[in-house]
Amino acid sequence: MNSDALVQLNNIVFSYGKRPVLSNVSLVIEKGDFLGIVGPNGSGKSTLIKLLLNLLEPVEGQVSLFGQSSSKFNQWDRIGYVSQKANSFSSGFPATVYEVVSMGLYGKVGLFRFLRKRHKEMIFRAVEQVGMTDYLYENIGELSGGQQQRVFIARALVSNPELLILDEPTVGVDAKSVESFYGLLHDLNTNHGKTLLLISHDIGAMTDHVNKVACLNKTIHFHGYSSEFAEKKDKLDFYGHDVHLLTHSHEGVAHD
Secondary structure (H helix, E strand, C coil): CCCCEEEEEEEEEEEECCEEEEEEEEEEEECCCEEEEECCCCCCHHHHHHHHCCCCCCCEEEEEECCEECCCCCCHHHEEEECCCCCCCCCCCCCEHHHHHHHHHHHHHCCCCCCCHHHHHHHHHHHHHCCCHHHCCCEHHHCCHHHHHHHHHHHHHCCCCCEEEEECCCCCCCHHHHHHHHHHHHHHHHCCCCEEEEEECCHHHHHHHCCEEEEEECEEEEEEEHHHHHHHCCCCCCCCCCCCCCCCECCECCCC
């Protein structure tokens, strides 16, 4: 077991019935990593997240979280999660930024319990970390997609997790806000000590901002530093077939 590993997957095999989804997947996420997992639709990215969060059990292999088998792990406040569908609120959803972020403390204080002073301070700190203090009492549904995503990151951060998992975090975020969003993630990683796992199919943005890359399509086709990925991207068969690397412009966000 790697002593610096927050997450370790060893020879994971998973299938839905007779349909194989993951085959012999081994992966390590170390403390301080900003790891991007990229893969085409249907590559097994969502299944991998569910295995990490103990929502599914592997057919073969083992998932370890903070040195403990995921089946026995119960310190879930050490992991923050922002789902792909987090910022899909309608404009009429009746909750402020403060209220949405406070939901991240339900595991600590319980539902319908009064927040103590220290809990309120945790909310203010999380909102400040994502640069949304000026919107603390704004309705979540009236914010832009990029602002909403920052709020949901604050909700995941409020319990002060060591690992933050983000699933396709730029979906619904306008192109102008994407660079700022990645700047926020860089700040959380380098200045606040958060280990980040970013799931995406947007290879162009991924290689610009993360420090490690894993290419997933049923199995791991590449796992290493982003600088190594950049050097080998034209030579390696990352997904078991040729892959078109995406590029970004200020006019829009490319996706495969």
